[in-house]
Amino acid sequence: MDIRAQVSMVFHLDKCIGCHTCSIACKNIWTDRKGTEYMWWNNVETKPGTGYPTLWEDQEKYRGGWEKRNGKLVPKLQGRGRTLANLFHNPYLPTIDDYYEPWTYEYDHLFSAPEGDDQPTARAVSLITGDYMEIEAGPNWDDDLGGSPIYAANDPNLEAVSDEDRELLNELERVVFMYLPRICNHCVNPGCVAVCPAGALYKRGEDGIVLVSQDKCRAWRMCISGCPYKKVYYNWNTGKSEKCILCYPRLETGHAPACFHSCVGRIRYLGLILYDADRIVETASVPDDELVQAHRRLIQDPNDPEVIANAKANGITDAQLASARISPVYRFVKEWELALPLHPDFRTLPSLFYVPPMLPVQAHIKDNSYDVDEVGASSLAPLLSSLEGARVPIKYLASLMAAGNEEVVEAVYRKLIAVRVHMRSQKVGDITEAEAKEALDVGGLDTDTAEAIFRLTAQPTFDERFVVPPMGREMAIEPTEDPFREKRETGFGYRTAPERRW
Amino acid sequence: MLDQFLLIAIPYMAVLLAVLGGLYRYYSDRFSYSSQSSEFLESRTLFWGSVPWHYGIIIILLAHLLVFLLPGLWKGIIGEPSRLYVFEVMGFSFALLTIIGLSALIVRRFSFRRIMIVTSPMDWLLLALLLAQVVLGAYVALFYRWGAEWGAYKAAPWLASLVKFQPDIGNVATLPWIVKLHLIGGFLIIAIFPFTRLVHLVTFPLSYLWRPRQVVIWNRKREKVRIKA
Numbered sequence: 001m002d003i004r005a006q007v008s009m010v011f012h013l014d015k016c017i018g019c020h021t022c023s024i025a026c027k028n029i030w031t032d033r034k035g036t037e038y039m040w041w042n043n044v045e046t047k048p049g050t051g052y053p054t055l056w057e058d059q060e061k062y063r064g065g066w067e068k069r070n071g072k073l074v075p076k077l078q079g080r081g082r083t084l085a086n087l088f089h090n091p092y093l094p095t096i097d098d099y100y101e102p103w104t105y106e107y108d109h110l111f112s113a114p115e116g117d118d119q120p121t122a123r124a125v126s127l128i129t130g131d132y133m134e135i136e137a138g139p140n141w142d143d144d145l146g147g148s149p150i151y152a153a154n155d156p157n158l159e160a161v162s163d164e165d166r167e168l169l170n171e172l173e174r175v176v177f178m179y180l181p182r183i184c185n186h187c188v189n190p191g192c193v194a195v196c197p198a199g200a201l202y203k204r205g206e207d208g209i210v211l212v213s214q215d216k217c218r219a220w221r222m223c224i225s226g227c228p229y230k231k232v233y234y235n236w237n238t239g240k241s242e243k244c245i246l247c248y249p250r251l252e253t254g255h256a257p258a259c260f261h262s263c264v265g266r267i268r269y270l271g272l273i274l275y276d277a278d279r280i281v282e283t284a285s286v287p288d289d290e291l292v293q294a295h296r297r298l299i300q301d302p303n304d305p306e307v308i309a310n311a312k313a314n315g316i317t318d319a320q321l322a323s324a325r326i327s328p329v330y331r332f333v334k335e336w337e338l339a340l341p342l343h344p345d346f347r348t349l350p351s352l353f354y355v356p357p358m359l360p361v362q363a364h365i366k367d368n369s370y371d372v373d374e375v376g377a378s379s380l381a382p383l384l385s386s387l388e389g390a391r392v393p394i395k396y397l398a399s400l401m402a403a404g405n406e407e408v409v410e411a412v413y414r415k416l417i418a419v420r421v422h423m424r425s426q427k428v429g430d431i432t433e434a435e436a437k438e439a440l441d442v443g444g445l446d447t448d449t450a451e452a453i454f455r456l457t458a459q460p461t462f463d464e465r466f467v468v469p470p471m472g473r474e475m476a477i478e479p480t481e482d483p484f485r486e487k488r489e490t491g492f493g494y495r496t497a498p499e500r501r502w
Numbered sequence: 503m504l505d506q507f508l509l510i511a512i513p514y515m516a517v518l519l520a521v522l523g524g525l526y527r528y529y530s531d532r533f534s535y536s537s538q539s540s541e542f543l544e545s546r547t548l549f550w551g552s553v554p555w556h557y558g559i560i561i562i563l564l565a566h567l568l569v570f571l572l573p574g575l576w577k578g579i580i581g582e583p584s585r586l587y588v589f590e591v592m593g594f595s596f597a598l599l600t601i602i603g604l605s606a607l608i609v610r611r612f613s614f615r616r617i618m619i620v621t622s623p624m625d626w627l628l629l630a631l632l633l634a635q636v637v638l639g640a641y642v643a644l645f646y647r648w649g650a651e652w653g654a655y656k657a658a659p660w661l662a663s664l665v666k667f668q669p670d671i672g673n674v675a676t677l678p679w680i681v682k683l684h685l686i687g688g689f690l691i692i693a694i695f696p697f698t699r700l701v702h703l704v705t706f707p708l709s710y711l712w713r714p715r716q717v718v719i720w721n722r723k724r725e726k727v728r729i730k731a
Contacts, residue, residue, distance in 0.1 A: 080711050087707075088556040089549045093541055096616075128543070129615045194715040197707035205720035218536035218705050236620060239538030280716075500534045502527065502624065502697060 002277040003300060003311040005320055006188060006208035006351050007246060007270065007469065008329040009260075010339045011181055012457060013357040014416075015267040018179035020044050020140065022259035022268075026183075029258050030245070035237025037102035037127045040139050041244035042259040044181045048155040048169060048396070049142045051180075053098040056230040057156040057343065063092045064228030065191045065346030066284060073285045073347065075195050077226050083197055092225040096236070100137035102127040128236070144177065152177070160399035169392070176391045178357045180400075181267070183259060184231040184244035185342065185350030186210050188275060188298070189284045192243075195226030200241070206315075207272075207471060208351065209246045214498060217241055228346035238498055256466035266460070271327025271467040272320060273334070273351075274300045274311055284347040288403040291344040298349065299334045302327075323469035328456060329353065336453055338412055345403035355457075356397055356409065358416055359390040387413050411444075415453070418443025422450045508686050509671045513664055516693035523696030524704070537702035543616040551610055555603025558596045559636070565593060566653070573658035580650050590643065590650060597640040604633050628698045631691055638684040652677065657685060 026042040045051045059065055059076060067076040078086060105122040113120035126133040142151035152158075158166055169176065186203075190210050193201040200216035201223055203209070212223070212232070219239040223232040232243045247257035255261065260268040275298050286294045300307045302324040311321060324330065332339040332355060339353035387394070387410060394406050394413075402408040418439040425436035440450060456464065528535055541548050569576045580586040608629050611621050642649045656673045663670040674685060695701065 075715075083710060084707070088552040089545075090541065091549075093545060095541070095545045096543055129619055131615060190716070193717050196717075197710040198705070199707070199710070199713055199717050202717040202719045205718045215532045218702065218707070219539040220707065221539055221541060224542075234539075234542045236540070236542050238533075239536060240533075498533060500538065500622075501531065502534045502622070502699075502701075 001306070001310045003274050003307055003314055003316065004208065004277045005206065005272050005274055005311070005316050005324065005469070007186070007251065008208075008273045008327075008333070008351040008353070009183075009186075010269040010329050010332045010353045010355065012267045012269070012355040013178060013180070014355065014457075015265040016044070016179040016181055016357070017265045018044055018046070018144070019264050021262050021264050022181055022183075023139075025258040025262035026244075029247075031242075033237075034127075035235040036233070036242060038096065038099045038139070039233040039235075039242060041231070041233075042181065042183045043139060044143075044179055045140070046143055046152075046177045047180045047400070048152040048158060048177065050151050050154050052139055053094050053230050054137075055098075055154065055156065057228075059228055059346070061092075062094060062225055062228070062230065064226055064230070065343075065348055066189070066194075067347070068285060073281055075191055075226055076228075077191075077195050077222065083195065083222060086222075087197065087220055090221050090225060093221055094224065094230065096128070097137075100139065100141070101133060103133055103135060157396055157399040160395045160404060161393050162395070165393045165395070169396075176360060178359075178392065180342075180354075181259075182229065182231070182342070183352065184210060184246070185229055185348065185352040186244075186246060187348035187350045188277075189280050189347065189349040190227075191346070191348050192223040192227040192232045195222040196220070197222060201232075204248075207248075207251070207469070209248050209251075210243070211245055211248075212241050212243055214238075214240050214242075228343065228348060229350075238500060240498070251468055252471045254468055254470075256468060260466060266465065269328040269332065269456075269460075269465050271329040272302075272324040272469045273327060273330050274302050274307060274316075274324055276300055280349065284349055288345055289405040291347070291403045292340060292405060292408045295341060295344060295349055296334055296337065299330070301334075302330065317470070319470045323467055327467050328460070328465060331452075331456065336415065336449065338415060338453065340401035340408065340412065342401060343403070344401070354401060355416075356401060356412060358413075358420070359392050387417065414443040415445055416443075418445050419450045419453045419457075422447065423454050505671055505675045508682065509660070509674055510664070510669045512686055512693075513689045516689040519693045520695045524701065527696050527701065535701050536705060537699040538620060540617050540620050543620065544610065544614050547606060547610040547614070551603050551606030553603070554599045555607060558599030558603055561596050562593070562600060562636075562639075569653040570658050570661050573654040576654040580654075586650060593650075594640065594643050597636060597643060600636045601633075601640060604629070604636060608633065624694070624698045628691075628694065628700065631687065631694070635684065635687040635691060638680065638687060642681055642684055646678070646681070649681075652681065660685075 022042045023040055023044060027040065030041060031037070031039040040052065043052050051057065055061060063077045065076050066073050068074075077083070077092060103124045103126055106125050107122050110120050110122055123132050124135050125131070152169070153166075158169070161169070186209055188208065190201070190203060193203060193210065197220045198216055198218045200213045200218070202211060202213065204211065217240045219234075219241075221234060221241070223241050224230070224234050226232075227243075232241050234240075235242050247255070247259075250257055250261075256268075256270060260270055279298055283294045283298045302308070302311075302321055308321060312318075329339075333353050339355045341350045341353055344350075390413075394409050398404050398406045398409045421431055421439035422436045422445075425431040425433060440446065443450075445453070541552075580589060611617050611625070611629070642652075646652075656677060660671060660674045674682065677685075691700075695703075
């Protein structure tokens with residue numbers, strides 16, 4: 001047993017309003033430099049949709065993540081020999097046109113234009129070439145309903161859905177969508193790290209944050225293909241790969257990452273989980289329909305004396321263990337089994353989990369009125385949500401979050417519905433206790449758990465959402481440097497400007 | 503006197519510059535120690551340039567290395583006319599491959615605005631030198647009957663004399679000037695090596711073949727902390 005700590009995340013999709021505040025908070029801090037304009041370390045996608053970059057989930061196109069070949073778990077991209085053979089040209093690399101050409105507007109022209117009969121305009125200017133350009137795509141081009149029949153219809157997850165359901169999804173009157181905010185998953189079995197020829201990408205042992213060493217990166221560009229979530233970006237200006245750093249400078253000083261802190265819907269949770277590093281490969285190798293359960297088994301109980309002893313042997317401090325015990329992520333993922341990893345079929349064991357959104361029920365236009373069918377007179381009707389009548393097919397969500405295992409997704413929804421029914425019977429009282437009891441039984445929850453789920457979902461305090469573990473940096477790198485000298489002179493972090501002079 | 507400068511002074515200066523400059527850049531500016539890939543901005547033309555260029559030049563350079571390190575073996579190989587013929591044809595084919603690839607790379611840098619933006623003056627200099635060098639090499643191979651012999655009989659002893667610090671240009675001073683240009687061109691490329699994107703050569707990630715899949719870096723000394731539980 002090799003117990004390691006991992007800073008992990010839960011996004012509660014039911015609360016996401018798709019406002020992109022997280023994306024902007026991140027962009028303003030980290031990616032407003034030349035060469036990074038197109039990078040959205042945090043982005044929000046509309047699902048069904050093709051996402052950013054376009055069709056990132058299509059691994060036949062980009063070959064990210066892992067696959068089992070002859071029973072062995074190997075990067076889907078290519079073997080070690082072929083990696084070196086393809087250094088001169090990576091055939092699976094997305095190009096800037098799979099994202100978008102970043103632009104600004106010629107605002108200055110509004111002020112400097114000579115006097116004339118026409119109102120001066122601010123034309124779009126490419127941030128790469130500086131030339132005028134036609135804007136053809138943007139980071140959230142298929143946001144909300146924007147071009148839904150064009151974009152949504154190409155969502156790779158729809159392959160799992162029957163033709164009939166696909167028609168239902170696309171029919172304008174009942175078009176349905178959900179938001180999917182995405183950041184780097186800081187995977188336990190990262191694909192980007194595994195394919196980097198230079199060994200520039202690495203996982204921090206103490207907290208599991210995945211980073212790119214800018215000095216070691218040699219622009220071999222395999223990581224961009226190797227990450228199935230397309231969350232490693234290539235800085236075309238410096239010739240280096242860059243990615244979400246989970247705001248580690250903020251975490252190390254006890255702050256939540258910027259996208260977490262700024263989240264308007266308060267959908268984000270952060271906390272430590274403990275996992276057994278000896279079982280990573282074994283866990284990532286199980287058949288598709290067992291992946292979610294295997295991932296849950298990989299996560300260890302921070303109250304188990306054996307786990308504690310092994311954690312301490314690895315240098316995990318008592319304070320960190322205490323933090324792991326009150327981690328909201330542990331509760332959502334392991335204790336309540338409500339949060340699911342995004343695309344476990346990529347086999348990277350992501351550390352970001354999603355509580356799927358409660359879904360609106362199916363409806364048809366009948367005699368010019370909007371008719372909610374199939375749930376009809378059943379006791380769940382007032383809850384506006386029912387599993388069988390859900391407008392987004394369970395198959396679709398299973399493709400997104402459970403590698404096709406519908407039972408896992410259904411179990412999550414039974415619990416979510418049970419919490420809703422129970423709380424409604426408590427607060428509103430239009431549901432009888434017997435009906436509430438039945439819902440709890442179907443969901444497999446007791447009253448206390450249902451109320452705890454409700455509380456952490458709907459009424460958590462700031463400190464309950466973000467249990468930032470003490471990172472113990474004072475025990476780590478600083479003793480090798482003199483803080484008094486560093487703080488007065490070069491400061492921490494970059495010692496030289498990240499610019500090419502040659 | 504000119505020969506002495508071109509064939510003795512330039513080689514020594516070039517190698518000295520390459521070693522010192524390379525070390526200086528590696529230790530002072532490791533951030534830039536790579537070839538700045540532009541595949542992200544343009545991929546299709548790059549394929550037709552980069553792939554033939556790299557595979558062509560790798561094989562050509564290995565052949566040059568074989569001639570310089572084991573001239574005896576090379577003399578044996580080309581001693582038989584039929585073998586010489588095969589090697590001449592193969593060598594020239596790979597030379598053509600490098601010229602086609604390099605031309606595609608140059609045209610690409612001219613014709614795509616995005617690529618032009620990320621091209622430095624040193625990139626242009628390097629491309630020009632490389633093109634001149636491979637064209638000269640191909641010219642010698644095509645138009646000089648003794649091209650294949652000169653490598654082993656003339657250039658190899660000259661290089662060996664330079665390595666032994668007993669420079670002797672007797673062998674190469676009498677060669678046609680176009681061949682001498684090829685010899686000097688090689689050293690010019692070595693000279694500018696540390697100041698261009700060529701530095702990516704010495705960072706070739708061979709160790710990827712055996713390194714563990716996952717890289718984990720611990721800030722605290724883990725061996726000191728980790729006790730067998």
